[in-house]
Amino acid sequence: MAVVHRPGQAEHIGGPSAVTIKATGEDTAGSLYLGEAVAQPGFAGPPPHRHRHLHDMFYVLQGVLTVKLAEDTLELEAGSFVCIPPGTVRPDRRGTSAAVLVNHLKRDRRRPPAPWSVMGRSTHPRWRRSLVR
Numbered sequence: 001m002a003v004v005h006r007p008g009q010a011e012h013i014g015g016p017s018a019v020t021i022k023a024t025g026e027d028t029a030g031s032l033y034l035g036e037a038v039a040q041p042g043f044a045g046p047p048p049h050r051h052r053h054l055h056d057m058f059y060v061l062q063g064v065l066t067v068k069l070a071e072d073t074l075e076l077e078a079g080s081f082v083c084i085p086p087g088t089v090r091p092d093r094r095g096t097s098a099a100v101l102v103n104h105l106k107r108d109r110r111r112p113p114a115p116w117s118v119m120g121r122s123t124h125p126r127w128r129r130s131l132v133r
Contacts, residue, residue, distance in 0.1 A: 003027045010036075017043040019103075033105040039065060040098055048089050055106045056084040063099035 003023055011021040016038070023034040039045065058065070058081070065076045069084075076082065084090055 057104040059102045061100040065099040
């Protein structure tokens, strides 16, 4: 069955910094997650972590997102894209201005479907708390 979310119809988690879940593993037979995120200035995002079998991708729609990759700190303006391969520590992210971005997680095709059907709802407690402040 097709999944369609018009503006304002998808599940929304958070307050000033927030995630709107557009598609979960439940919607896509375990193949991907897609969410729209708003990161207010100074929002730290989740703590550094790695996805063993997922590509973690970000596409900046507006504003500027600061991303730390290894020793490099990048200022990603609207139109920028980053793809973090499986096994790589996911970087610290902070908005230097309010940033709107698309976050997409896609499983490594060599792996079985990921058990992350509720991805986006079962976020790390520190990150989840920071969304509702």
